Amino acid sequence: AQSVAQPEDQVNVAEGxxxxxxxxxxxxxxxxxxxYVQYPNRGLQFxxxxxTGDNLVKGSYGFEAEFNKSQTSFHLKKPSALVSDSALYFxxxxxxxxxxxxxxxxxxxxxxxxx
Amino acid sequence: xxxxxxxxxxxxTEMGQEVTLRCKPISGHDYLFWYRQTMxxxxxxxxxxxxxxxxxxSGMPEDRFSAKMPNASFSTLKIxxxxxxxxxxxxxxxxxxxxxxxxxxxxxxxxxxxx
Numbered sequence: 001a002q003s004v005a006q007p008e009d010q011v012n013v014a015e016g017x018x019x020x021x022x023x024x025x026x027x028x029x030x031x032x033x034x035x036y037v038q039y040p041n042r043g044l045q046f047x048x049x050x051x052t053g054d055n056l057v058k059g060s061y062g063f064e065a066e067f068n069k070s071q072t073s074f075h076l077k078k079p080s081a082l083v084s085d086s087a088l089y090f091x092x093x094x095x096x097x098x099x100x101x102x103x104x105x106x107x108x109x110x111x112x113x114x115x
Numbered sequence: 116x117x118x119x120x121x122x123x124x125x126x127x128t129e130m131g132q133e134v135t136l137r138c139k140p141i142s143g144h145d146y147l148f149w150y151r152q153t154m155x156x157x158x159x160x161x162x163x164x165x166x167x168x169x170x171x172x173s174g175m176p177e178d179r180f181s182a183k184m185p186n187a188s189f190s191t192l193k194i195x196x197x198x199x200x201x202x203x204x205x206x207x208x209x210x211x212x213x214x215x216x217x218x219x220x221x222x223x224x225x226x227x228x229x230x
Contacts (some may be wrong), residue, residue, distance in 0.1 A: 032216060043119075043206055043221035044158075051216035090158065102171065103219060105158040 023091030140209030
């Protein structure tokens with residue numbers, strides 16, 4: 001089975017400090033990994049994705065993620081957190097089903113950035 | 116582009132009533148997905164379509180749930196009869212193509228409360 005795990009339900013960080021939201025994956029074959037963000041009462045917004053190539057992927061709003069094959073991880077990072085980054089973050093992996101196009105999402109990590 | 120459009124944004128109904136949720140995907144996208152989000156179960160894929168044809172409905176919880184896509188610009192998710200445990204946020208998403216790197220774009224969701 002292909003899956004992602006987000007080991008932390010919540011991450012707290014002070015504004016201006018670096019942040020990391022963790023994600024590990026389990027897939028057979030090459031992983032296709034995504035990060036989404038969900039603000040209160042909103043839909044999920046795409047942040048970034050890893051398909052192939054450079055292990056450091058840059059995305060929207062200053063976020064980046066590092067793909068680490070040996071550790072099967074795809075952690076989301078930002079050098080300097082903002083209060084406005086407070087939201088629910090989801091990691092997702094592409095699941096191949098007969099050539100289909102399904103995403104399996106993690107359980108989400110609530111990020112809280114405080115002044 | 117207006118993005119994925121969902122209606123209604125909020126729905127309150129009584130147990131036993133029929134509920135119809137609507138979705139307009141991004142123009143030109145050939146994949147459409149219906150998800151359900153609850154605190155207990157997180158984000159679950161219910162069903163997805165490719166070129167208006169249902170591909171995988173293994174996530175549809177019961178026969179009370181049905182989904183249709185009569186044309187490329189419109190899909191419905193129907194619950195009949197509704198039950199209180201159906202209360203959740205229902206998201207529609209769409210994507211272009213079936214390559215592994217294609218991004219799914221989410222609508223704002225319909226918040227359903229069944230009393």
